[in-house]
Amino acid sequence: MNFKFSVACIIGLSIALIGCGGLPEASSENCAGRGLESSLTAFKNDEAARQAFLDSCEAMKKKN
Secondary structure, X not given: OOXXXXXHXXXXXXHHHHHOOOOOOOXXXXXXXXXXXXXXXXXXXXHHHHHHHXXXXXXXXXXX
């Protein structure tokens, strides 16, 4: 492979993987059991966002 092509692919894949990150959204998987534990670790530095996430989980439970 061409070196420039390899570098461009690595940069492109890195940007794509970084874009996949972010805070989790309330869903049935993220609001129960092990998913809840791993979701709450993403909010360890932002108490307001953590509480909003928990509130949206509660609202989703009441809706169903």
